Amino acid sequence: MDLMDSADDRDYLRVYLDDLKRTHANDSGYLEYYKDLKRAWNIIDSDDSDFEATQSFGDAPNSQALNSSKENGSHVTGRGPHPISSSSSSSSSQPTKQIPYWKKIADTSFAVDAFNFDPSPEITYYFLSHFHYDHYIGLSSKFNGTIITSMITGKLVIDQIGIKPSQVIMVTNRSPIVVDGIQVILIDAQHCPGSVMFLFILPDERRILHTGDFRASPEMETDPFLIERPIDQIYLDTTYCHPAYNFPSQMDTIQITIDLTLKHLSDDPKLLIVCGTYNIGKEKVFKSLANGLSMNLWVNSTKLKVLKIINDPIINENLVDDKDQAQIHVLPLSDINHQFLKGYLKGCCNRFSSILAFKPCGWEDCGTAESIVPSVENNVYIYGIPYSEHSSYSELERFIKFFKPRMITSTVTHTNPDRRVSMFKSLAQWKSSYQNTSNSS
Numbered sequence: 488m489d490l491m492d493s494a495d496d497r498d499y500l501r502v503y504l505d506d507l508k509r510t511h512a513n514d515s516g517y518l519e520y521y522k523d524l525k526r527a528w529n530i531i532d533s534d535d536s537d538f539e540a541t542q543s544f545g546d547a548p549n550s551q552a553l554n555s556s557k558e559n560g561s562h563v564t565g566r567g568p569h570p571i572s573s574s575s576s577s578s579s580s581q582p583t584k585q586i587p588y589w590k591k592i593a594d595t596s597f598a599v600d601a602f603n604f605d606p607s608p609e610i611t612y613y614f615l616s617h618f619h620y621d622h623y624i625g626l627s628s629k630f631n632g633t634i635i636t637s638m639i640t641g642k643l644v645i646d647q648i649g650i651k652p653s654q655v656i657m658v659t660n661r662s663p664i665v666v667d668g669i670q671v672i673l674i675d676a677q678h679c680p681g682s683v684m685f686l687f688i689l690p691d692e693r694r695i696l697h698t699g700d701f702r703a704s705p706e707m708e709t710d711p712f713l714i715e716r717p718i719d720q721i722y723l724d725t726t727y728c729h730p731a732y733n734f735p736s737q738m739d740t741i742q743i744t745i746d747l748t749l750k751h752l753s754d755d756p757k758l759l760i761v762c763g764t765y766n767i768g769k770e771k772v773f774k775s776l777a778n779g780l781s782m783n784l785w786v787n788s789t790k791l792k793v794l795k796i797i798n799d800p801i802i803n804e805n806l807v808d809d810k811d812q813a814q815i816h817v818l819p820l821s822d823i824n825h826q827f828l829k830g831y832l833k834g835c836c837n838r839f840s841s842i843l844a845f846k847p848c849g850w851e852d853c854g855t856a857e858s859i860v861p862s863v864e865n866n867v868y869i870y871g872i873p874y875s876e877h878s879s880y881s882e883l884e885r886f887i888k889f890f891k892p893r894m895i896t897s898t899v900t901h902t903n904p905d906r907r908v909s910m911f912k913s914l915a916q917w918k919s920s921y922q923n924t925s926n927s928s
């Protein structure tokens with residue numbers, strides 16, 4: 488099986504492999520992944536006597552970490568480089584449960600978002616970037632390590648998972664702490680409430696940034712912590728690292744949502760506005776609608792518990808307990824469909840005569856900003872809106888070319904081979920653009 492389009496593709500992949508070898512060679516788990524990637528890409532070196540290029544391979548080590556992410560779209564089915572096309576990973580097989588290299592911070596004893604693995608004596612602290620299931624998967628009240636995370640995520644793991652408060656170090660964003668001699672700074676990742684990037688400054692002054700899940704923004708280019716000195720290595724959220732993923736900024740999408748709502752309200756003032764949401768995530772959509780249109784918000788009791796922890800003043804100001812007093816209802820994303828909403832409208836007993844529902848999503852299912860059209864049945868209008876909490880392709884490119892890291896470790900990959908090759912190609916091309924510049928200057 489050869490997934491390469493051309494010799495050029497192979498070169499791009501080799502750049503990634505060489506970086507991988509240089510950066511993660513001290514990690515005991517790294518070599519297996521390295522070999523798997525080389526096998527998958529049919530890249531053979533003269534010193535590769537320890538494995539056969541033609542060998543067929545099953546699931547990569549740690550394949551349990553490669554199951555589809557609850558949060559992400561259909562193209563993203565795993566975290567970390569995975570050499571195999573869409574083999575649904577085997578919950579039935581017995582995978583090695585060693586923490587993979589892309590979840591360990593090089594030359595430290597820290598792991599990030601790594602709870603679904605065997606306890607490792609070499610790990611002293613477990614960092615959690617945010618409270619999405621695919622990042623805390625494996626975490627239960629039986630966990631006996633120490634978690635370092637943001638204030639909001641810390642409260643959520645205590646409240647919703649039952650972790651003892653004594654096991655959680657909650658850190659205020661932008662307040663440096665020192666852990667095992669390493670300085671750690673938490674910076675807002677612009678993903679969901681409580682999501683952070685971790686900036687690690689090692690004793691030899693190397694600077695390593697783990698983005699968690701993030702939406703890159705131009706403001707990050709003026710962040711004093713990020714620009715103080717060059718960043719050596721970035722563990723990068725590459726969820727949408729493909730040129731197909733270009734979608735509007737969050738602010739543009741929110742403006743579109745407000746404009747659509749005003750248009751529908753002028754046709755029918757007895758309009759119920761429904762926003763789909765995750766357990767945590769996409770809050771900015773209903774927050775901006777409630778704030779921009781001065782409307783009350785109602786959420787169910789599960790979401791209310793989470794919102795109490797998030798404690799956002801603007802959301803709090805608009806929240807009401809009585810659903811009849813609110814023109815915006817926040818429902819689970821799974822309820823945003825015609826069958827459910829038709830019944831929901833009936834249950835409102837003539838207080839409302841139509842429903843305008845928004846289903847925020849982050850990938851191409853939503854189309855572009857220009858092509859947003861509703862799906863309509865009876866008096867229910869459902870709009871998919873391209874509201875992403877991950878970076879678009881162009882935002883990733885701008886971020887990487889601005890910070891110019893010497894090493895990029897992808898933390899997400901695609902099972903689709905074309906998409907996967909395209910991702911490594913983009914990373915290698917971006918790197919070569921600034922490496923050539925710095926070499927010539």
Ligand SMILES: [Zn+2]
Nearest residue numbers: 558619678700
């Ligand atoms: Zn996430």
